[in-house]
Amino acid sequence: MERKILKWTTWCFGMLTVVMCTGLYFMPAFKEGFTAAIWEIPDFEFQEAPVEIEESVVLQDDKLNIELPEGIQGPEVQITNDYINHTVCVRFPKAIDNYSENYIVQGSSDHIANISYYKESGQGVLEIKLDKACEHFYSYKDGFLCMEFKDLHDIYEKIIVVDAGHGGSQPGAVKREVYEKHLNLDIVLKLKELLDEVDEKKLKVFYTRLDDSNPSLMDRAYMANQLDANLFISVHNNASGDGKFSSLNGTMVLYSPDENDDSSERLAQICLENVNASTGSKNLGLVKADNIYIVRTSEVPVALIEVGYMTNTTELDNLCTPEYQEKVAQGIYNAIMQAFEEGF
Ligand SMILES: [Zn+2]
The missing domain is CATH 2.60.40 (Immunoglobulin-like)
Structure with a gap:
């Protein structure tokens, strides 16, 4: 030799x-x-x-x-x-x-x-x-x-990146002393419990954060791109435009519009349907969101889920309970599994 x-x-x-x-x-x-x-x-x-x-x-x-x-x-x-x-x-x-x-x-x-x-x-x-x-x-x-x-x-069938929005000095929306960054992380940690049960050969999950840190937006999208992830899912919660409490409530999912590639839109649709089905939240539809950095710069299929409105009293109450967070996590988990079945 x-x-x-x-x-x-x-x-x-x-x-x-x-x-x-x-x-x-x-x-x-x-x-x-x-x-x-x-x-x-x-x-x-x-x-x-x-x-x-x-x-x-x-x-x-x-x-x-x-x-x-x-x-x-x-x-x-x-x-x-x-x-x-x-x-x-x-x-x-x-x-x-x-x-x-x-x-x-x-x-x-x-x-x-x-x-x-x-x-x-x-x-x-x-x-x-x-x-x-x-x-x-x-x-x-x-x-x-x-x-x-x-x-x-070649080792893992699927690789995904899960992102809990905001963190550290960036709380996101703050209502009734509830920080959006904490809600996002609570949901992601519950999602992690479900994803941890999947055989590692089938699925490798990377998280942008699992604590109160604040990776830059650039780092979050870079992570998904560098790993050439099959999916990139970001979890956020919403607030009304003027920040005032209102009757506005429900789930919407942001995606990256592309004439030649509808994978982000399809992934967003799957996330929306599954979170709606699991939580019973109102369907507020899909939103084109190339104005959002991580959505625009993701080179892999991306969906940014705005789970619910923190400016709606009932929805904020729900979002703060572990039971509701588990339903959200289950909905996202189901969405991920459906996306794999559809070939993502
Ligand atoms: Zn947010």
Whole structure:
């Protein structure tokens, strides 16, 4: 079996080339091919391993073998996967000098865009940039960390992003000392209980927040886009235009209108019907909402559910009860399942 050893000095040369070609970096058409070339295309000089590797360590072409620095055992290594930014970090507990010159990283992967090494807070960090959101698998063998990366969509049948609107310093509507951000989160946490019961192989759920934090609108949409989610569902509650209590009540769902793609509208319709059916709320219809940032910028089917009016006394009372929140969560859950049945 041919061993292709990509020496780190070669990478350094590659990276230098990247820097020199910064102009190309900003041209999207070139970016993908160029960064991929660093890893996949054997234009660079491959060399035999400077040390003999046990045959058992040499794995298939689709794996990456990372030599552990001297004195470091597998369990001491920390691996983190930032799915959203397509980055896996391997942290050694010591900041190793000249890791790239003294240790081996070998193998290949369809998904590696590039690899870099840096020192941070007394640790040595090998940063692996992937071309998409991937799950990582790893094992330790004979002084090597063996890693494999698989497209999330090859592992999970469906991937969705669920967003509880507002959070942190952004309360959303506030009526009778009830904060919209809390209602939204309460509903999402109840929805999570239902979604947690689904086999993980069938469904992987990412939440923009599960506490009183406030991710930016940009980050929320970015999350759905970076994960190439099958669905993006955002949970909000409504208030009348002038903020005054009124008889106005019911559920509406916002969507992104697109002449060529009605998936957002269809998803919104499914959400509306199911939340209405589960809660008995009034059907206030669908609303085109390209004026809403996360709706406009979502590149995946999106529905923003305005569950009910906090400016309606009865509806606000309902929204504050766990029983009603459970009905809302059940309605959204049913909508998600129906959407999958319809091929989302
Ligand atoms: Zn809101």
